[in-house]
Amino acid sequence: MSGLRLVVFDVDGTLVDSQAHILAAMARAFAATGRPSPPREAVLDIVGLSLPVAMARLSPAALSEVPVLVDAYREAFADLRLSGGDAALSPLYPGARDCLSALASEPWTLLGVATGKSRRGLTHLFELHDLGSTFQTVQVADDHPSKPHPAMLEACLSETGADAARSVMIGDTTYDIEMGRAAGFRTIGVSWGYHPAEALHAAGAHAVIDDFAALLTVLAEGLETS
Numbered sequence: 001m002s003g004l005r006l007v008v009f010d011v012d013g014t015l016v017d018s019q020a021h022i023l024a025a026m027a028r029a030f031a032a033t034g035r036p037s038p039p040r041e042a043v044l045d046i047v048g049l050s051l052p053v054a055m056a057r058l059s060p061a062a063l064s065e066v067p068v069l070v071d072a073y074r075e076a077f078a079d080l081r082l083s084g085g086d087a088a089l090s091p092l093y094p095g096a097r098d099c100l101s102a103l104a105s106e107p108w109t110l111l112g113v114a115t116g117k118s119r120r121g122l123t124h125l126f127e128l129h130d131l132g133s134t135f136q137t138v139q140v141a142d143d144h145p146s147k148p149h150p151a152m153l154e155a156c157l158s159e160t161g162a163d164a165a166r167s168v169m170i171g172d173t174t175y176d177i178e179m180g181r182a183a184g185f186r187t188i189g190v191s192w193g194y195h196p197a198e199a200l201h202a203a204g205a206h207a208v209i210d211d212f213a214a215l216l217t218v219l220a221e222g223l224e225t226s
Contacts, residue, residue, distance in 0.1 A: 010171035013193030095212030148178035
């Protein structure tokens with residue numbers, strides 16, 4: 001496996017623009033518990049964290065309400081999905097599909113996902129965008145500690161037999177970058193997601209790209225860690 005490279009993607013804010021879905025579900029969840037909805041910036045800042053961790057950050061003065069908020073969010077998210085507007089609420093970013101197809105066609109490249117989404121939510125998203133057969137390893141919040149703990153990426157390595165020195169984590173948040181570095185991966189930040197490019201650089205991203213067209217070029221520059 002030493003000649004193979006592993007490329008792992010975050011989902012929300014990286015492959016899929018789900019902010020409309022997330023913001024709407026979060027507003028409903030907080031309204032259901034009689035609390036004011038957090039500001040948009042605060043909600044987008046916690047995207048990528050496991051849901052209980054995210055809710056605890058958004059409502060630190062009412063930690064006892066976290067399980068209620070988590071359940072309310074999941075119910076609201078599912079209701080919005082069933083309303084029939086899921087494709088509009090969570091579209092793929094421009095260029096994402098072509099980029100994944102190009103990487104999947106390379107015999108030396110393995111693809112993975114490491115996401116704060118639940119397995120149920122990710123499965124639905126894969127079905128929605130016909131991505132189910134794209135990835136060789138898929139890690140979700142149900143099975144691991146929240147990002148930036150490196151457990152998801154360690155599981156990706158274990159499942160594929162890839163080397164961390166020839167692996168890269170691609171994401172839009174500092175949690176993705178910190179997780180990648182903790183696992184010994186190269187890290188690429190994307191500027192179109194939910195954390196600003198300067199925060200990704202500050203977290204230690206080896207590169208920050210502005211569109212998917214740049215990703216193949218950056219990957220071709222080499223993955224060996226220094």
